[in-house]
Amino acid sequence: MGRSVQDSALSGISRRTVLKAGAAAAAFVTVPVAAPSILRAQTPAVKIGILQPVTGALAHDGDLGRVGAEMAINEINAAGGIKSLGGAKIEMVFGDARSTPEAGTQEVERMQAEGVCAIVGGFASPICLAASQAAARYDLPYLVDVGVSDQIMARGLTNTFRFSPGFGKVTQVALDNLTRINELAGKPAKTVVLVHEDGLFGSGLAKLLQAELPKRGFEILETIAHPTPARDMSNVALRIRSLNPDLVIPSNYYGEFVLLARTMQQQRIKPKGVYAVLGGAASNGRFVKEFPQAAQNVIDCNHWHDPKNPKALALRKAVEAQGKSFAYNVPLNYSNLLLLADAIERAGSADRKTIIEALNASTFAGHIMPYGPTKFVNGQNEGATPINTQIQGEDIKVIFPETFAESKANYPAA
Amino acid sequence: MYSPQIILEAALNGLMTGAVYALIALGLTLIYGVLHIINFAHGALLTCAMFAVWIAWAWLGLDPYLVIVPLVPLMFVLGYGLQRFVIGPASHGDDGNILLVTLGLSIVLENVLLAVFQSDTRTLDTDYSFQVVALGPLLLSFPRVIGLAVAVVVTGLLWLVLNRTDTGKAIRAVAKEKLGANLVGIDVPHVYAITFGLGCACLAVAAGLLMPTFYVNPRIGSAFVLVAFTVVVLGGMGSLPGALLGGLFIGVVESLCGLFLGDSLGQIGIFLIFIAVLLVRPTGLFGAKA
Numbered sequence: 001m002g003r004s005v006q007d008s009a010l011s012g013i014s015r016r017t018v019l020k021a022g023a024a025a026a027a028f029v030t031v032p033v034a035a036p037s038i039l040r041a042q043t044p045a046v047k048i049g050i051l052q053p054v055t056g057a058l059a060h061d062g063d064l065g066r067v068g069a070e071m072a073i074n075e076i077n078a079a080g081g082i083k084s085l086g087g088a089k090i091e092m093v094f095g096d097a098r099s100t101p102e103a104g105t106q107e108v109e110r111m112q113a114e115g116v117c118a119i120v121g122g123f124a125s126p127i128c129l130a131a132s133q134a135a136a137r138y139d140l141p142y143l144v145d146v147g148v149s150d151q152i153m154a155r156g157l158t159n160t161f162r163f164s165p166g167f168g169k170v171t172q173v174a175l176d177n178l179t180r181i182n183e184l185a186g187k188p189a190k191t192v193v194l195v196h197e198d199g200l201f202g203s204g205l206a207k208l209l210q211a212e213l214p215k216r217g218f219e220i221l222e223t224i225a226h227p228t229p230a231r232d233m234s235n236v237a238l239r240i241r242s243l244n245p246d247l248v249i250p251s252n253y254y255g256e257f258v259l260l261a262r263t264m265q266q267q268r269i270k271p272k273g274v275y276a277v278l279g280g281a282a283s284n285g286r287f288v289k290e291f292p293q294a295a296q297n298v299i300d301c302n303h304w305h306d307p308k309n310p311k312a313l314a315l316r317k318a319v320e321a322q323g324k325s326f327a328y329n330v331p332l333n334y335s336n337l338l339l340l341a342d343a344i345e346r347a348g349s350a351d352r353k354t355i356i357e358a359l360n361a362s363t364f365a366g367h368i369m370p371y372g373p374t375k376f377v378n379g380q381n382e383g384a385t386p387i388n389t390q391i392q393g394e395d396i397k398v399i400f401p402e403t404f405a406e407s408k409a410n411y412p413a414a
Numbered sequence: 415m416y417s418p419q420i421i422l423e424a425a426l427n428g429l430m431t432g433a434v435y436a437l438i439a440l441g442l443t444l445i446y447g448v449l450h451i452i453n454f455a456h457g458a459l460l461t462c463a464m465f466a467v468w469i470a471w472a473w474l475g476l477d478p479y480l481v482i483v484p485l486v487p488l489m490f491v492l493g494y495g496l497q498r499f500v501i502g503p504a505s506h507g508d509d510g511n512i513l514l515v516t517l518g519l520s521i522v523l524e525n526v527l528l529a530v531f532q533s534d535t536r537t538l539d540t541d542y543s544f545q546v547v548a549l550g551p552l553l554l555s556f557p558r559v560i561g562l563a564v565a566v567v568v569t570g571l572l573w574l575v576l577n578r579t580d581t582g583k584a585i586r587a588v589a590k591e592k593l594g595a596n597l598v599g600i601d602v603p604h605v606y607a608i609t610f611g612l613g614c615a616c617l618a619v620a621a622g623l624l625m626p627t628f629y630v631n632p633r634i635g636s637a638f639v640l641v642a643f644t645v646v647v648l649g650g651m652g653s654l655p656g657a658l659l660g661g662l663f664i665g666v667v668e669s670l671c672g673l674f675l676g677d678s679l680g681q682i683g684i685f686l687i688f689i690a691v692l693l694v695r696p697t698g699l700f701g702a703k704a
Contacts, residue, residue: 059532198678226677234427234555235672235680242420255535255629266544267553290539
C-alpha cells in the first residue's frame with residue numbers, strides 16, 4: 001500500500017511500471033484521442049489524468065465525461081492557469097478505461113508513469129473501485145466523478161475523494177423527496193409497483209425501496225424483475241395494468257427503461273407518476289429527443305447541475321451546440337476539475353501529498369452542482385445530493401427541492 | 415390471479431413475439447436442419463441486418479418495412495458469399511470445424527459492429543410503432559400483428575421454394591444424399607451457399623419486422639439465437655411448418671411463464687417444454703421419423 005512519495009512526481013517508478021505503461025500505451029495507440037497541446041510556457045505544465053470509458057459499453061457516458069473535463073481545463077487555462085504556480089497551464093493526460101476495471105487500472109499505471117499529479121473520472125463503480133485502488137499505491141489523488149457504489153468510499157483510502165453522492169444517500173433523498181412531492185400534491189399516491197432489472201444495480205435498489213417505502217406509507221403491490229437485455233415489456237406492462245398502481249418506480253438501464261416507457265404508453269397505462277431512482281434514461285437528453293411522448297412527465301432522482309447557476313446553463317448550451325445530448329456526466333466532471341484546480345492553487349504545488357491535504361481542507365463553492373460549499377469527510381463530500389428532474393415538453397426541468405426548482409412538478413400526471 | 419383478459423392478452427403477445435422467433439428459426443432450420451451446419455453466427459448476422467435497417471432509417475429516412483425489400487437480396491448475397499468463400503472452404507466439411515468457423519465469424523462480426531457503432535443501444539421510431547389494433551377490449555400492438563402475418567406468408571413462400579422449384583429439389587437432394595447429388599451433377603457447394611443465403615434472407619425479414627418495436631446493439635442477436643435453436647429442434651430438424659408452429663408455441667409459453675413467474679424466469683418454461691417434447695417425440699413435433 002501507500003509508500004511515501006518524494007517531492008518529485010516521478011519518483012516511485014519502477015522498471016515494471018514503465019514496461020506496463022508501455023504496454024498500456026501501445027494498446028492505446030489505436031484509440032483516437034485529442035493530443036494535449038504542448039505548451040512552451042515559462043512554468044512547467046501541471047499534468048492531470050482524465051480517466052473515462054470512451055470505448056466499449058459505457059462509451060456514451062465516457063464521452064460526455066471527457067467533454068466536461070476538457071471544457072473545465074480550457075476555461076482554467078484561458079483564465080491564466082494555476083496562478084500560485086506562476087500561471088502554469090493544466091495539461092490533460094487522457095486515459096480510455098475501455099469500459100473495464102482492468103483497462104482502467106492499466107491507464108492509471110500509464111498516467112502515473114507520465115507524472116500526473118491527480119486523476120479525475122472513472123464513471124462506473126467497478127472502474128472507480130479498481131482505478132482508485134491502483135492510484136492509492138502511489139498516493140495519487142483520485143477524484144471519483146460518478147461511481148455511486150458506497151464500497152468505493154468505505155475502504156479508508158486516503159487518496160480517494162468523491163464529490164458527488166453515493167448510492168445510499170441517493171436512495172435516501174429519493175425517498176424523502178418522493179414523500180414530500182406526494183404530500184405537497186395532497187397524497188394522491190398510495191400504491192406502488194417496483195420494476196427492476198434483475199442484476200446487481202436493480203435488485204439492490206429494489207431491496208432498499210422494499211424496506212423503506214412501507215415506512216413512508218406506500219403500499220408495494222408487486223415487485224417485478226426483468227432480465228437485461230429484455231426483449232419485450234408487454235408482460236410487465238400487462239401486470240402493471242392489472243394492478244393499476246398510483247406510482248411506478250423503475251430501476252433499469254437505458255434500453256429497458258425506454259422499452260418499458262414505450263410499452264406503457266402503447267398499452268395506455270397512465271399512472272399518477274413514474275418515479276425513477278438513478279434512472280437509466282429518465283434524465284438523458286437522448287430519451288427526450290427520441291421518444292418525447294413516452295418520456296413525458298417521467299420524474300428522476302439523479303445527479304444534476306444547479307439550474308440557477310448561469311455557468312451551468314452556459315455549459316449545457318455549449319455541449320448541445322456540439323450536437324451532443326446533455327447528461328449529468330458533463331457538469332460532474334467539469335465541477336471536479338474546478339475543485340481540483342482550486343486545491344492545486346491553494347497547495348501552491350503539484351506535490352501529491354500537498355494536494356491531498358488541500359482537498360481535505362477544501363471549502364470550494366465555485367462548482368455548478370446544487371451542493372453548497374465542499375466539505376470532505378473521509379473523502380466523501382458531505383453536501384453532495386441528488387435532485388429531482390422531470391421531463392416536461394422537450395426539456396428536462398428540475399422540480400425539487402424548491403430552492404433549485406425551475407418549474408412545478410407535473411404531479412399527479414394523470 | 416389475473417383476469418382472463420390479461421391472460422388472453424399475454425398469450426396473444428406471446429403468439430406475436432413467437433412469430434419473429436419463427437422467422438429467425440426458419441433461417442436456422444434451413445441451415446442447421448437441412449445442411450447440418452451449426453451456425454453460431456446466426457445471431458450476429460441478425461444483428462447486422464438490424465443495424466442495416468437502423469442505418470437505412472437513420473441516414474436515409476427509409477421505413478423499416480420498406481427496407482426489407484432491398485435487404486432480402488443483400489442478406490442473401492452476404493449469406494451466399496460467407497458460405498461459399500469463408501465457412502465452406504475453412505471447414506473442409508468437418509462439423510467440428512464448421513462450429514468453430516461460425517463461432518469465430520460471430521465474434522468477428524460482433525466486434526466489428528462494436529468498433530463501428532460502439533455498444534450504444536439504438537432505436538428507431540415510426541408513426542405506427544405505438545399503434546394498437548383494438549380487438550374488442552384487447553389492445554394488440556400493430557407492428558406485431560404485421561409480424562405474425564408476414565411470418566406466416568414467408569413460411570408459405572419458403573415451403574413453395576423447397577417443394578415446388580428445382581432449387582428446392584436440389585437442396586433436399588443434397589440434404590438427403592450429398593454424394594449422390596454430386597454424382598447426378600448438382601453443384602453441391604453452390605446449393606449449400608444458396609441455402610445459407612436463404613437462411614440469411616429470412617433474417618432480413620425478421621430484422622425489418624423487429625426494429626419498429628425493438629432496439630439494436632452489437633450483442634442483441636445472442637438474445638434471440640438460443641431460442642431459435644430450441645425452436646428448430648422442437649419443431650423438427652428441417653421442417654418449415656415445425657419452425658413456424660414451434661416458434662409460435664415457444665412465444666406463448668414464454669409469455670405465459672413470464673406473466674406468472676416473472677420475466678426473469680419466463681425462459682424456464684421454454685426449456686421445460688422442450689425437454690418434455692423431446693422425451694415424448696425425440697424427432698421434434700414435425701421431424702421425420704428417423
